[in-house]
Each structure stands twice: as C-alpha cells, then as structure tokens.
Amino acid sequence: MRARLKLHAQALGWPGLLGLLLLLAAAALALGLTPRWEAQASQWEAEAGRLQRQLRAQKLAAAAATPGAQATLTPAQWQLGLPSGEQRQQRLADLLELGLRQGLVSVRTEHRLTVDVSAGLERLRITMPVQGGYAQLRGYIDAALLQDPGLSLDSLKLRRANPQTPEVEAELLWSLHARHAAAPEQEAPR
Numbered sequence: 001m002r003a004r005l006k007l008h009a010q011a012l013g014w015p016g017l018l019g020l021l022l023l024l025a026a027a028a029l030a031l032g033l034t035p036r037w038e039a040q041a042s043q044w045e046a047e048a049g050r051l052q053r054q055l056r057a058q059k060l061a062a063a064a065a066t067p068g069a070q071a072t073l074t075p076a077q078w079q080l081g082l083p084s085g086e087q088r089q090q091r092l093a094d095l096l097e098l099g100l101r102q103g104l105v106s107v108r109t110e111h112r113l114t115v116d117v118s119a120g121l122e123r124l125r126i127t128m129p130v131q132g133g134y135a136q137l138r139g140y141i142d143a144a145l146l147q148d149p150g151l152s153l154d155s156l157k158l159r160r161a162n163p164q165t166p167e168v169e170a171e172l173l174w175s176l177h178a179r180h181a182a183a184p185e186q187e188a189p190r
Contacts, residue, residue, distance in 0.1 A: 079119075079120065079121065079179060080179075081149055081150075082121075082149070082150040082177055082178050082179050083148075083149075083150050083178050083179070084178060084179050084181065085115075085122045085178040085179060085180050085181050086181060087178070088113075088122075088124055088176065088178060091148055091150070091151075091176055091178075092111070092124065092126065092176065094147065094148070095126070095144055095147075095148065095151070095174065095176070096109065098140060098143055098144055098147065099128070099130060099140055099144075102132070102136050102137075102139055102140040102143070103132055103133070103136050104130040104131065104132040104136055104137065104140055105130060105131045105132060106128055106129060106130045106131075107129070108129070109126055109127065109128045110126070110127040111124055111125070111126055111127075112124070112125045113125075115180055116180070117180060119180075120179055120180045121177065121178070121179065121180055122177075122178050122179075122180045123175050123176070123177055123178075124175070124176040124178075125154075125173065125174070125175050126172075126173070126174040126175070126176065127171065127172075127173055128171070128172045128173075128174065129169065129170070129171045129172075130169075130170050130171075130172060131167055131168070131169050131170075132167060132168070132170075133166055133167060133168070134166075134168050137158075137168060137170055141153060141156075141172075144174075148176070150176060150177040150178055151174060151175070151176055151177070152174070152175045152177065153172065153173070153174055154173045154174065154175050155171075155172070155173035156170060156171070156172055156173070157170065157171040158170050
C-alpha cells in the first residue's frame with residue numbers, strides 16, 4: 001500500500017501533490033463552514049420573509065389610507081397582507097403586552113380559534129375584559145389596531161360602575177386574522 005502511494009505521488013510530482021493538498025484543505029474548510037453558512041442562510045430567509053410581510057402590510061396600509069381604497073382592495077390582496085398563522089402566539093402576546101403597557105388591568109382572556117381551510121384563513125377570537133381610564137382604553141385600541149394589520153375590534157362594551165369613578169370596565173372582542181399554514185402563498189394581483 002505504501003509503495004503504491006509513493007508511486008502515485010511520484011506520478012503527480014510536486015505541483016500535483018501541492019494541488020491535491022490544497023484541494024483537501026478546501027474541502028475540509030468547506031465542511032467546517034457549511035453548518036454556519038446554512039444557519040446564516042436560514043436566518044436571512046426568515047428576515048426576507050419578515051420584510052416581505054412588512055412590505056405587504058405597508059402597501060395595504062397605504063392603499064387603505066387612499067380615499068376610495070376600500071373598493072380597490074380585493075379579498076386576495078387583503079389575505080396576502082395577513083401574517084401567517086404560525087405567528088399567532090407572538091401576536092397574541094404582543095396584544096396583551098400592549099394592554100399592560102397602557103396601564104389596563106385584565107384578569108383573564110378567552111381565546112377561540114376557527115380555521116377555514118378552503119379559504120386558507122384562520123381567526124383567533126379573543127374576549128378580553130379590562131379596567132382602566134377611558135383615555136388609556138382609547139390609546140390601547142388605537143395602538144393595537146396600528147400595530148397589527150390582521151387585528152380587528154369586533155365588539156366593545158363599556159360600563160362605569162359608578163359615575164364618579166374615572167375608571168371604566170370594558171369588554172373587548174378582538175379577532176386576529178391570519179393566513180392558514182396549509183394555504184399556498186401566492187403573489188398579490190396587480
């Protein structure tokens with residue numbers, strides 16, 4: 001075996017051996033860097049997806065701000081502007097955290113998920129009783145609707161236990177709309 005290697009080395013000569021060593025070094029380097037490259041590529045793909053969703057939401061928000069835009073926004077365009085259902089838990093956490101930052105007190109929330117596979121949509125209904133000042137409540141609703149393009153306020157019930165108290169009790173019924181994970185991603189019509 002050793003004699004055979006010596007014979008091959010003599011046949012290649014010094015330039016051939018140097019080329020073979022450089023080739024082996026490059027292969028070892030590539031094998032060592034591949035996991036890092038793959039991790040970076042997946043990170044870039046996730047960032048690209050986030051930026052695409054953000055761009056779609058901005059386009060839809062700009063279209064909605066244009067007078068008469070509601071008539072031009074098709075259901076397919078609206079659906080493409082929605083976040084994916086995989087983000088449901090984070091979006092719910094963001095909604096609840098926003099209420100806390102506004103100083104509203106919520107002792108419990110109830111959630112109910114409905115999925116329409118044929119339409120590729122899902123809806124998480126959130127019943128949220130809160131207590132706080134009227135200005136805090138208005139600020140919370142405004143900030144929540146601006147923060148999430150797939151959020152809608154379906155119902156709002158206000159009650160003041162005593163006309164003299166500055167706090168109100170409110171029951172908010174939110175819907176977090178999203179694209180269902182099984183729905184194929186398609187390009188928005190132009």
